Amino acid sequence: MGIKAKVKNDIATVKLLVKHPMKSGKLGGGKGESKYINHLSVKHGGRVVYDMYPTSAISKNPYIKFAFKGAKKGDMITVNWTDNTGATEKKDIKLK
């Protein structure tokens, strides 16, 4: 998962490029592999600043961009996602 995070004034802008096939399972007459992220959340200082419940409609290797207030340079954020097969990924990054 690639993460870029910048802070300007009080606002942090975060860009994520998540490597995930995001397969809906609807291909192949409904028998195709179903594997898609169904929960992605970002935490900063103990509180959740971004909470997303994607469906299978989101495409492969999703690019997610969001901003939140109350951040300072050097703070840590944690990105965490799980998918419908139980796989997870977690990554910490320092805000620049």
Add this chain to the structure above:
Amino acid sequence: MLKKLMKITLISMIGGSILFAGSFNAQAEKDRKAFVKYFEKKFENPVKNQAEYFPYVTKAELQNKYISPISFQGFQDGPLSWYKPSKEQFAEINEFAPYEIPLDDGIELFNKPFANGKSYSNCFPDQSIKQNFPYYDTKRDDIVTIGMAVNECRVKNGEKPLKYGKGDLAKVVAYIAFKSRGQKINITIPSENAAKAYEAGKKLFYKQRGYLAISCNECHVQSAGKRIRAEALSPALGGTTHMPVYRVKWGGLGTLQRRLAGCVKDTGSEKPKMQSKPLKELAYFLTYMSNGMKLNGPDTRK
């Protein structure tokens, strides 16, 4: 006396051949200079040149949506070089470029050792080489593309060759392209047969064929700077600098040959097989036309 005569003859022969070595690309150089001149002139001032080059585009659109003038290196951006809306769209997409994921895979693949302990670095100790491909190998009298070079490295080290055009091969080529960024394309024509291959590629580019009876030149030279339905047509100049390309349509990487083959099919001709002679000749011709342009692969396109 005889020895001296032989020596002089030998030296003059070698000297003569070195002198004439450059002459195989005389016609190609003429073509290339005219090619560059055409595009630079076309995009110098679209509003002023409207009648000659853009008769069906409104003046308002030329003033607001066209980027001009375009420098020689500027053409490496393809359709984004002249059409503002496309350029803005892609600036957004490239904020976190989608090619970064397959490129990371490519870096891993490049550094992973083969079964015999060696790796790609043994074949390519310096990865800043893509500016020389495709080159004409005079010994085997054939065009060698970067994909072929990668597979030859694999076979030499006991690995199975990869499928051309996409997948793992495109990822490895993406790494080599990434390492070659900023290098200027330098295709040479070292022999008469190479010149013939160049001419064959030139014919494939300019002669109409297929169900639509259309040639590459009609869209990418004559109509560069216009649109085909909603798509902004890219100029052929600089068309090969950003390969391999992450196409949003493919959701993945593809090499120059994959892109060319797809376009040939779309215009009503038979889809050429990867590394087939006509496809390599077309790639050779097209890359030669962009000599001197800096590489900027991999990149994102529609």
Add this chain to the structure above:
Amino acid sequence: MKKLLLISTITVALFTGCAMKNQNAPISSTDVAAAIASAQTKYNLAHEEMVAWGKTKSLIVKAKKLAATDPKKALALANEAAYQADTALAQSAEFEKTWRAAVPQ
């Protein structure tokens, strides 16, 4: 006048009847094979010159597959493929005269 009308009606009826009869005549397998072979030769010529249309080859393959079970359709496909190859070659000969003029000088 009436006589002319009568003769012309009978003639037209006869011709139409003949045409309809030929439409329902069975197509011999040699005809189909000949059409496919001719289409194949023409396609090969076009393919060598790299001017063959995209769908020509698949038409011939399909015609070969249907030659035994549906000779009428196979014949139609083979004729279509031959037409495509002929047109491709004719166009190629024409464009050979003009394409160099499009190269920027």
